[in-house]
Amino acid sequence: MTNTWLITNVRPHAGPRADGCVDVSIAAGRIAAIGPNLPREPGVTVEDGAGALLLPGFVEGHTHLDKTLWGMDWYRNEVGPKLTDRIENERRYRAESGHDAGAQSLALARAFLQAGTTRLRTHVDIDTDAGLRYLDGVLATRDALRDVLDMQIVAFPQSGVLRRPGTDALLARALQAGADVLGALDPALIDGDPVASLNLSFELAQRYDKPIDIHLHEPGELGAFTLGLLLDRVEALGMQGRVVVSHAFCLGALPEPARDALLERLADLRVALLTTAPSSTPVPPLKACLQRGVTLFGGNDGIRDTWTPYGSPDMLERAMLIAMRYGLRRDDDLALAFDCVSSVAAHACGFSEYGLHQGARADLVLVAADTLAHALVARPPRKLVVAHGRIVARDGVCVEDLIEH
Known part of the structure; x- marks a missing residue:
């Protein structure tokens, strides 16, 4: 050509x-x-x-290339029901199997390209056992596909930043090594101290001038409390437009007055929301977000890994699942679901010239x-x-x- x-x-x-x-x-x-x-x-x-x-070209706003078992033999999932069960099961499996994050991330990234995704944000585990090994593998994939795929890498502490000493130093090394975004996870439920956890995350982000993308699974009032603390820091530190809250399940379970007050703050501070539109978990309300000017975009989360047998590198499928989760049937409403994996996702992640x-x-x-x-x-x-x-x-x-x- x-x-x-x-x-x-x-x-x-x-x-x-x-x-x-x-x-x-x-x-x-x-x-x-x-x-x-x-x-x-x-x-x-x-x-x-x-x-x-x-x-x-489609935009994948939230996946985990380093974890995938894409193309490998079927993984028999017998993990327990708690988030910590999944975290520890995955850590054990990856250590015992020698899971190759480089080869597996390349296989799934190629599948994304084949299905039409040309921009992608992936979270990569930064782990006190594995160090930066998973990051190194995904960095190699990003370099191999640099001419055809724009990949943002989030340095993600899968066990939080406080529970495993040394995680903060590893995150700093990851940001210096080429990670584009600082990740975080459930400051209250996982770290047990939302104030200290958020303070550490925002200090790291500011030190290395990086945006933040935080997994917030915390439910109901606890999630709302953590989200309020996060928004306080965005406002105080001038990080408007540089923070994404992934999942934000709490916004799907709060009474409308409390929910809407948080949506107003999210819009004012230009904090975006990412949803995978899970079928059995509360989700941020799409149309309420649109009405208030909150950016809501979409992604898969994990694809065929030790956490889940589900997921696909086809973002048209993800858009359809978003539409189904929100009860969208009209053609113009289906276009809103496509926006979540195209123009809105590009804007939220900062992919330019789209x-x-x-x-x-x-x-x-x-x-x-x-x-x-x-x-x-x-x-x-x-x-x-x-x-x-x-x-x-x-x-x-x-x-x-x-x-x-």
């Missing part, structure tokens, strides 16, 4: 020509022009879109579907996936020579 080329005869999923066909001119990895009947310059490669639906417009990076997906809603429900094989202006998958199969280094 040449550096300048043209995709013809595609239908944008939104906009004034949603019902008509356009062409997309790509040059130097960017969208040079988009519109009907673009000129065919001599010598320029032309790819016929054959009337396919044109989508932007979208289907002139000057945006050329991250494109073609599918055989009538409409966006149809694409989410049917999830057809990707006819073409373009990342950074290069074809990386065709008819559901990776183009090997473009992502091997």
